[in-house]
Amino acid sequence: MELLNVAILSSKPLLLSMILLFSLLIWLKLAKRKTLYLPPSPPRLPIIGNIHQLGKLPHRSLRDLSRKYGSLLLLQLGYNPTVVVSSADIVREIVKNHDIVFSNRPRTTAVDILFYGCKDMAFVPYGEYWRQVKKISVVELFSHRRVHSFQFVRDEEVELLINKIRSASLKGKSINLSEMLTSVLSNIVSRCVLSHKSEDEDGCSKFGKLAKRLMILFTSFCIGDMFPYLRWLDVVTGYIPSLKAVNAEFDSFFDQVIQEHRALESDDQVSDRKDFVSIIMQLQKDGMYEMDLTQDNIKAILLVIIQHCFHSFLFLFLRLGLI
Structure with a gap:
């Protein structure tokens, strides 16, 4: 009995130390959590978080x-904590005063596959390349002077749209305004970026169909982005193969466009071409910026421009209730 009492007494300091250490760890964790002034959050479920609250119409x-x-x-979307901002004033504060803090974008599966491993201007990680590409976009591609130079494209396409509607009205035919607006959008983007219309002779648009598939896949739910240990399911469901197929089609399409521009450049016929492809290729040739633009860089930049243009126009059409 005395030996048992000695054993118990000798073990008490160790047990006490373990209890104190455990209590200290809990206190430090709680103290750290208190210092994080997190935004309000709706109640969440285990594992999935707030995904169930998004519904069929997330917006x-x-x-x-x-x-x-x-x-x-x-919001906790699977394994991803996500801050949702719905105030224009807060967005202005973020973009104007905290741009560098929020400059990095999440590297999702779609971004990684479609944009050549984040070599574009929107999803590239913050760094020297990000600064140079941002300078190109602000100074060369989306400046007020450049946007104004494409005004004739918008005027011509809108005039053609009005004429089509007038002609159908005079003939008493019904029209699909959603398809017509999508076609106008596709033509404007294609003419500004590539200098030619997206419509073929039969009225169909390979470029428009590709862009539409791009938008659908880009905004589709990816299991691996929410639950990394289930990434293999995106292969089984066909999501990743679809991304790679669209990327391969755009890759071949851009290779052909760039080859055509280089052929015109060699024939001294590019002087009047002011589309985005010719602008970027001229910057690559002149070496005006402190970086080397590879073919994949050019294609990633062109693709993200197309994606953002379609996203902006489609968002406008949604707000107007046209699609």
Whole structure:
């Protein structure tokens, strides 16, 4: 009995030390959590977090959540903590005063496959390449002077749209305004980026169909982005093969476009061409910026421009209720 009492007494300091250490770790974790002034967050479920609250129309679900929890809220989408901002003033503060902090974009499966491993201007990690590509986009591609230079393209396409509607009206024919607007959007983007219309002789548009597939895949739900240990399911469902197929088609398409521009350049016929492809290739030739633009860099930049143009126009059409 005395030996047992000695054993118990000798083990108490170790047990006490373990209890104190465990309590200290809990206190440090709670103290660290208190210092993180996180935005309000709706109740979440284990593993999936707030994914179940997005619904079939995520933009409307986010609107409803913002009305309930405020213009700045935190959602847990699987393994990804996500901050949702629905206030123009907060967005202005982020873009104007905290641009560098928010410059990095999440490297999703779609971004990694479609944009050549994030070699574009929107999803490339912050660094020297990011600064140079941003300078190209601000100074060369999206400056007020450059946007104004494409005004004739927008005027011509809108005039053609009006004439088509007038002609159909005079003949008493019905029209599909959504398809017509999508066609106008495709032609404007194609003419500004590539200097030619996207429509073929039969009225179909390979470029428009590719861009539409790009938008659908880019905004589709990816299991691996939410749950990394289930990434293999994106192969089984066909999501990753579809991304690679679209990337291969765009890759071949851009190779042909760049080859055509280089052929015209060698024949001294590029002087009047002011599309984005010729601008970027001229910058590559002149070496005006402190970086080497590879073929994949050019294709990634062109692709992200197309994606953002279509996204912006489609968002406008959605707001107007046209599609």
